[in-house]
Amino acid sequence: MEATKELRALYGVIVKNWRIFLSYKVWFISDIAFGLFFAGQALLIGIGLTGERNSKALQNLTGYSDYVAFAILGFMVLGFSLTFLSGFVWSIIEELYAGTLEYSFAAPMRRITFFLGNVLLRIILTLLYLGIYVILFVLLFGLSLNWVNFLKALPVLFLGSIGMVGVGLTAAGIVLYLRDPGPFVNVLEMLVFALSGAMYPIKILPKGLQYLAKALPYAPTTDAVRKVVAFGYTAAKGEISYVLFISAVYALIGYLVYRWSERQAKIVGLKSY
């Protein structure tokens, strides 16, 4: 009975978010355009600088000579990664701005149901975007990958997403205490963007930033996914093990930080706008 009640509440949160999404349809076009913009820039920068579709320099660094395939895979992992950060954090911020967070938290459902509802819809949308991107990138940019290995890389992506959920929960815990959390989240998203290795191998970053990138789950997941797509599971054993480790660490941190922050919020109250 309890489970049915929670599932109904989960469905309610998803429907609410879906309706909000549908009322701003142009964002859908804008999101798709952003993906095309990203891949298009990669292609034209590469051609403008080298005059070729492949880069020897990039191959030496990463094993990928097709820089468009390299960037597109990075972009897809980044898009998926940001879903978790956005799902947890923006769901709180939007409710804070709308002044409905207290009501949502007071609703007869578990807090995790509220978050899952927000994240699930974003995951569904992200998967939809990824599907559209794959078709568009193949048609427009001649994206050519080992598709069997591409499918094999999905479990690695899901493994990495456990750590990303942990980061999302940690950030959500902090956001509960900020008066104007929007800029904080923007800073966080930009750090993730810069350190995700989406568009360039993190090897070209200064040493300090390389360590920071490795300490977050994003770049290791991107590296592991790229390696599985190019060379299969066996070659990526080391990367997959590291993703497993870092995901476990962040899942634990996220759980602990959010639990602590929620307990505190019950004492000092939530911020309102």
Place this chain on the structure above:
Amino acid sequence: MSLLAVIEKELRMFFRYPLRVISVTLIGIVFLLQFVFFGEAVLGGRYSQILASSTGLGDYPTYALIGYILWWLFASPMEAYVWGVRRELQRGTLETNVLAPIRMIKFLIGLSLGWILIDNVLMGIVFIFGVIVFKIPVSFIIILKAVPILILSFIAFLGFGMIFAGLVMLFKHIGPLTQIFEFGVMFLSGVFFPTTVMPKTVQAIGNAIPLTHAIEAIRGIFIGKSYAELIPTIEILLVLTFFYWLISYALFKYAEKLTRVIGYGGY
């Protein structure tokens, strides 16, 4: 005086949230890094012979930094008109500002100038960051020589951006479309790659955008061209400035007349 008051209002509101200043600056820096690092990873260095032969400037970080900073400043008035008017609509203060003893166009130009100032400060920081991190060869003379072209470019960008002030009054929520347009301009104006890699028709569309010529002129100064050599580019920029101010003013007047009848709408 009223123009200064609008500018001051925008500056005060923006700078009173330090984390917001940091966040916008960081966004500026991260986007720059993405493209420059990507270019360097693909090149295996920073110099491209192909880029040098098509544009005269082969050092990719310098090429990208100039394009990017100018693109941001180009987008600044558009963002100010689109989000500025929308913010006022959301807060419910647009009607009050319309009733204030200040002409609507003056109010909007104030918003836009305020954001150009803000973005100049932010992009100044990003520029200095880029110069230091990528060791861009820049001198005081180059900066000084660039100033008149920058001023002309700002005037052109202001006029171009005002088209969006008219559009936002007519269609209200055009933020996502403006964003798509801004990204599109990155392709058309040769911000991160030379426009010569694109078909001739696309290049022709890019030539109708003031940013394309502003970037070309500033890059010209960085490679040591004299004003005399830049005259054709500056002439086109002047013509486009006049043309877009004319169009945007006419569109704005039409939008203002229409909204006085049907109202501004609420959010």
